Amino acid sequence: MPIPPGSPSELRRLTELSTILIRYGFGDLLRYAGVDQILEKAGELLHRGKQEQVADEPAPVRMRKALEEMGPSFIKLGQILSTRVDLFPQEYIRELEKLRDHVPTLSxxxxxxxxxxxxxxxxxxxxxxxxxxxxxxxxxxxxxxxxxxxxxxxxxxxxxxxxxxVIEADLRLLTRIARFASRRFEDVARFHPEAIIKExxxxxxxxxxxxxxxxxxxxxxxxxxxxxxxxxxxxxxxxxxxxxxxxxxxxxxxxxxxxxxxxxxFDKKVIALRGANAVLKMMFEDRFFHADPHxxxxxxxxxxxxxxxxxxMVGQLSRQRRDEMVDLLHGMVERRADKVTEILLTWADADAKQNLQLESRIDAFIDRVHGVALDRLDIASLTRDLFSAMRDHDLALPSDLTLMAKAFASLDGMGRQLDPEFDMVEAARPFLRRQMLRRYAPDRLARKAREGAAEGLDLVTGLPKDLKKLLQMAQRGQIRLGIDIVQMEHYLDRIDRSVTRLTMAIVTSALIMGSSMVMSFSGAKLPVGLSVFAMMGFTASILGGLWLIYTTWRSRGGGGRR
Structure with missing residues (x-):
């Protein structure tokens, strides 16, 4: 399914971007995405010039250089992607963080x-x-x-x-490519490229x-x-x-x-602590934070x-997201791998049945962290390891949490630059304790009770209206009932095989009975054709009987379960 043809300016821009990617050794990426076919169909000429002398440079470096050459939209995209520790390995994150706007001044x-x-x-x-x-x-x-x-x-x-x-044009092009990639490639769709471009x-x-x-x-x-x-x-x-x-x-x-x-x-220890307290207050109390406090x-x-x-670049957290973050950190402290895994799967909107191995990975992660002195813990490294586990299980984080992770990493780096003994875990501890206490404060519990009662009242009062709508839809034939029975195809296949064997058994029995009746004429001289027919009936009945015995034996496990 090709990308719908864009405007001439979009196609020219796509050609320009493709040429840059080819020069930096990412031609396979273009072919994988089908971009070369798009340009050929549109009549655009893709310049397949020689790659730059970058063979000795690793892929993350080449990616950064390509993004810088592609212009402001892609520099900003790279800066956003540098927050996606759940999608990219650390060597890419470190390189993308180097993206800066190195442009000449304008008159x-x-x-x-x-x-x-x-x-x-x-x-x-x-x-x-x-x-x-x-x-x-x-x-x-x-x-x-x-x-x-x-x-x-x-x-x-x-x-x-x-x-x-310029940026709006690039955004339209990126949106079209992201939509195309998510529809064409299942392994790309699970990372929600359209959501990344929207972010x-x-x-x-x-x-x-x-x-x-x-x-x-x-x-x-x-x-x-x-x-x-x-x-x-x-x-x-x-x-x-x-x-x-x-x-x-x-x-x-x-x-x-x-x-x-x-x-x-300056007293750098004081500055480090004040800066950490300020950003942590933004996150856990104000829920509106500076996303890049470097x-x-x-x-x-x-x-x-x-x-x-x-x-x-700022981040904003809902109360629910903030509470989930507190629960996650508390689960790590209490060694509740099941609770941590549940939160991660909720964030990624994933099915727990498809990620049974994640809990054992989280359990091993918590065991590795526990017992380490606070002043030796590196919260930025812990965050990277945790999100690396999610990446290995094809789980992606919502954008507000990736900004939070980015802010944590920047804050930890700034604190250690000011004070090599800076302890991010110890700085965060009072905020987490206060949030845990606030969650069970009487006024908070009373508010939750009021909200629950209001939702229940809305449900009860709205029920007659909803039932009326349901009946009207039924009268108009707008309701369709779909039943999805697990392994239905398997059971239907077994029924089909049983019916086949039953039919074969009836036919075999009929052949035996018919052949016996024909051969039972004692002393009678049968026509040659009829005697041959009787013998053929006996032979077919024997073969049918052997087939029934064999298939029955196999279905009961003699030859392996089917």
Missing amino acids: FDKLVVEIEEELGRPLKEVFERIDIVPLAAGSIAQTHRAQLKTGEDVVVKIRRPGIRG FANSIHSELDFAIEGRNAETIATNFSDDPDISSPKVFWEWTNEMMNVQAFIDGVPGSDRDAVDSSG PGNVFYLPGNKIVFIDFG
Whole structure:
């Protein structure tokens, strides 16, 4: 089943992407997906140039380089895939995490054309000054330092012109390919490629809309309004919109500058603990968290204060998901492999009967972890091992949990960089204990009881209406009853064989009786034809009897059960 033909621009883009993949040694992937046939049918020419000299480079490195060359959409896709520890081995994850937007800066005059059209005025009427040399340049935006007319120092993030159209076109192409792959290949479908692309589309749409990033920053700031040690930059909403984000300039030490952090006199143990507590609070209490808290996304201020920046990628957990995560960790502490396995299968929407070996794998995993001193546990490694077990059993995680796993790994790495003795398990312990206690607090139990009673009342009051609908559907002939009996085909086959033997037995008996009657004429001289017929009847009856004995013997196990 080929992909439906796309627009000429989509086909040209597909040709361009295919050429890049071939150069990096992924031509087999294209043939497996049937892309070469699609392009040939569309009349597009696929340039099968020589592969680059990458034979000595491992596949993860070649994948990263190919994604970088394929453009901003695929760089962002690779960054999303770097969170999917449940889908990719660790060597791929490490390489995908290196994906950064290494793009040349855009001339400031070209950068501001769209934003000035959006504002309806030139930027010089908004800012007292703006540096034309960018602080940073990415595939989606550039950031510049500026000063408002009111005197505040700010950072201005401006979206590159035309980037939305490029990304939207790539998203349409990726969606079509994902749909095609999931329908054509069963081993691809179980990883839900369409869901991955949908997750990616949601993420990149959020990054394209800088107003969403501003709202994320404000949500985090509100959640930490009573904590003077944790903050995020102020958003200037008068000038913030989809294409431009204006936030307060943070005059602090960037977490990525290790030399500056070391020389500034910060207490790195305190910073590590405060950062961990902040992210854990986001996850387990606020259920809205920074999904990539690596050193490049934090600043440190005097007094060991922390400022989080860049809220383009955030995660959000439902109460149920948060409770399941607490149950999972508690099950590991209590050595309940059955409970841990049940939660993992629920997350993956999998059938427990098809994953009976997973519980023994989880049991061995828990045994390996138990008894290890807390300060020797590596939570990032534990997360990878746990999700590796899921990957080996073809189980995939929901997107909100993969972002949580990514945040855990980033947080653990940042904490150990600041403090080699940083203990993520010990930092998480108080939050898990509080959540376990809160689950059985009187107000929580009362709320669950009210919710259960309300659902029961809705069911009872809605029953007459549902029954009326059911009767109306029955009267219109819209109800079909389907019965699925296990091993029905096996039983039907056995019945068919029994009927065949019974029929053969009747025919054999009839042959014996008929032949006997013909031969019973004593003294009578039978015609030659009739005597031959009688002998043939006896012979057929003997053969039929032998066949009945043989098949009956086999069906009872003499020759193996059938």
